[in-house]
Amino acid sequence: MSTRNLIAEIEVHSQGDRRRSSWSGFLSSCNALLHGRENSNDLDQQALLSHWILNSDETVFTSQLPSNLTSLSKSAKQVASKARFTKIRSRESDSRGTFRFIDLFAGIGGFHLALASQGGRCVFASEIERSARLTYAMNFGLIPFGDIRTITRDVDGSPNLRAIRRRIPPADVIAAGFPCQPFSLAGVSSRLHHGLDHGLDCDAQGTLFEDIILIARALRPKVLLLENVRNLASHDEGRTIAVIKSEISRADYEIFPDDAKERGMWAVIDSRAVVGQRRKRVYFVCVRRDIAAANGPFIFPEFRLPTKPHTLATVLKSDDSMSNAEKFERFSISQRLWRSHKARDARHRAKHNGFSVNLMRDLKQPAPTLVSRYYKDGKDCLIPNLRNPTRPPRMLTPRECSLLQTFPKTFWIHPTKSCAYKHFGNAITVEIARRVARSLAQYLSEERPRTK
Numbered sequence: 243m244s245t246r247n248l249i250a251e252i253e254v255h256s257q258g259d260r261r262r263s264s265w266s267g268f269l270s271s272c273n274a275l276l277h278g279r280e281n282s283n284d285l286d287q288q289a290l291l292s293h294w295i296l297n298s299d300e301t302v303f304t305s306q307l308p309s310n311l312t313s314l315s316k317s318a319k320q321v322a323s324k325a326r327f328t329k330i331r332s333r334e335s336d337s338r339g340t341f342r343f344i345d346l347f348a349g350i351g352g353f354h355l356a357l358a359s360q361g362g363r364c365v366f367a368s369e370i371e372r373s374a375r376l377t378y379a380m381n382f383g384l385i386p387f388g389d390i391r392t393i394t395r396d397v398d399g400s401p402n403l404r405a406i407r408r409r410i411p412p413a414d415v416i417a418a419g420f421p422c423q424p425f426s427l428a429g430v431s432s433r434l435h436h437g438l439d440h441g442l443d444c445d446a447q448g449t450l451f452e453d454i455i456l457i458a459r460a461l462r463p464k465v466l467l468l469e470n471v472r473n474l475a476s477h478d479e480g481r482t483i484a485v486i487k488s489e490i491s492r493a494d495y496e497i498f499p500d501d502a503k504e505r506g507m508w509a510v511i512d513s514r515a516v517v518g519q520r521r522k523r524v525y526f527v528c529v530r531r532d533i534a535a536a537n538g539p540f541i542f543p544e545f546r547l548p549t550k551p552h553t554l555a556t557v558l559k560s561d562d563s564m565s566n567a568e569k570f571e572r573f574s575i576s577q578r579l580w581r582s583h584k585a586r587d588a589r590h591r592a593k594h595n596g597f598s599v600n601l602m603r604d605l606k607q608p609a610p611t612l613v614s615r616y617y618k619d620g621k622d623c624l625i626p627n628l629r630n631p632t633r634p635p636r637m638l639t640p641r642e643c644s645l646l647q648t649f650p651k652t653f654w655i656h657p658t659k660s661c662a663y664k665h666f667g668n669a670i671t672v673e674i675a676r677r678v679a680r681s682l683a684q685y686l687s688e689e690r691p692r693t694k
Contacts (some may be wrong), residue, residue, distance in 0.1 A: 247288075248375065249273050250270070252379055252380065255380055255654075265322075265325040269288075269292055272291050272314070273287075273288060273291055275311060285372075289384075289387045290303060290307070291385075292379065292383065293366065294318065297365055298315040298318040302408065305408070306409070327381055330672070341361060341362050343357045343362045343414065343415040343416070344416045344417070344463070345364055345367040346416060346453075347419055348378060348386050349419065350666075350669060351367075352649070352670035352672045352675060355649070355650070356675035357467075357675075357679045359679065360676070360679045360683035362683070364384060366411060366413070367387065368387045370388050373658065374661075375388070377656050377661075377665060381654050390457075406461065407461065412462075413463050414686060415467055415682070415686075416465070417467045418469070420451050420454060420470065421451075451486060451489070462530065463530070464530050465529055466495060468526050469670055472523060474524045496529050496534040498529060499542055509524070509525045511545050514547055515548070517645075517673065518554045518555075518557050518646070519557075519611065519646045519647075522611075523674070527682065541681065543678065551608065553605065554607060554646075560651075561642045569625075569636060573636040573638070574635065575619070575620055575637060577634055602626065612669075615667070617659060617663035620637035620638075625637075625638065640663065643662070647666050647669045647671050648672045
């Protein structure tokens with residue numbers, strides 16, 4: 243099997259799974275028909291095929307495919323209607339009609355789960371990391387497109403709004419947990435863009451955030467739903483957030499929350515409100531100005547910490563995929579690594595510099611923030627072996643990590659542990675996003691969003 247043929251890898255992982263096997267088989271057949279051989283390695287062509295199968299009425303996708311494939315649109319609709327992918331089991335009251343969304347920097351699909359639970363339909367997804375693309379495809383039937391810059395820009399790197407309109411369908415919402423990069427405020431460059439009469443002043447030039455703005459300018463979605471790290475406001479000495487706010491405003495969007503003096507035009511939300519994990523992230527909803535004028539301000543749901551805190555113990559018990567003994571058998575760190583952790587702890591205590599291994603002696607506390615580097619040595623969250631304290635502690639299982647991020651138990655997890663740990667360390671807490679998406683769906687349906 244080619245290491246680049248994602249469809250072939252999807253077929254392998256779908257074997258014995260009736261929910262996915264018919265979809266993956268049809269996807270493979272279309273790939274062979276398109277290229278005349280079974281091992282086509284163009285990942286974005288494979289992404290295009292998967293998007294067309296689930297959105298066969300979208301002219302953006304059919305226009306990029308030959309007629310011998312588009313003639314199979316009826317078969318594609320049948321496959322799409324029968325395929326069952328990972329979803330949050332929603333409460334009936336959550337459904338507020340349908341809307342279309344674009345999932346940028348999609349990771350493994352946390353925003354997809356949240357928005358789909360409120361009636362959203364994903365019409366486009368993009369994610370550059372290959373193992374995350376596989377995970378996304380196995381859970382949602384869409385292979386995300388890769389580097390978004392191959393769509394938003396010409397070969398020389400200049401923005402191309404016309405190309406965006408040709409390759410990305412229109413949508414109501416763009417969701418993005420975008421990378422946090424330094425922006426330069428020195429020298430505003432004025433460049434002539436395709437589709438704009440007088441160019442675009444862009445302080446965010448060369449960053450991935452600029453690509454969100456380019457897509458927003460090209461497609462004019464109603465809402466941008468953005469997420470980032472808690473220290474966004476202090477990143478690059480405040481330049482990053484200054485440029486973000488400026489570029490969003492230039493693109494004709496209002497940022498909510500709008501109580502700038504109190505919260506700085508974003509909401510800092512702590513995952514402890516919904517699960518046993520300390521994780522604070524910034525969310526802000528950017529509403530197109532004409533929509534904001536018609537519907538009023540978007541109001542975030544409240545995220546109060548419960549009187550009885552959520553605990554790590556509850557999450558550990560929820561992972562019933564294996565016994566506790568098997569968890570220690572498979573996920574304990576080595577004696578050598580444990581000795582190294584303890585020795586390093588002692589050295590840093592002597593220097594009073596604060597470094598310490600996070601050994602969770604009290605499981606009634608929430609877990610620390612999951613991080614993408616967790617796979618390296620587990621030092622951020624280790625579970626002690628209470629039955630045999632002389633043995634090394636263990637790392638969280640990938641399933642426990644998924645539950646700490648409130649992914650459903652049915653979520654397909656990448657079989658390579660290092661990939662799975664990275665995925666969940668980079669992911670959003672789905673239940674936080676689901677509640678924001680619920681208020682957003684109510685807002686878009688012109689119903690006053692609830693505050694609780």
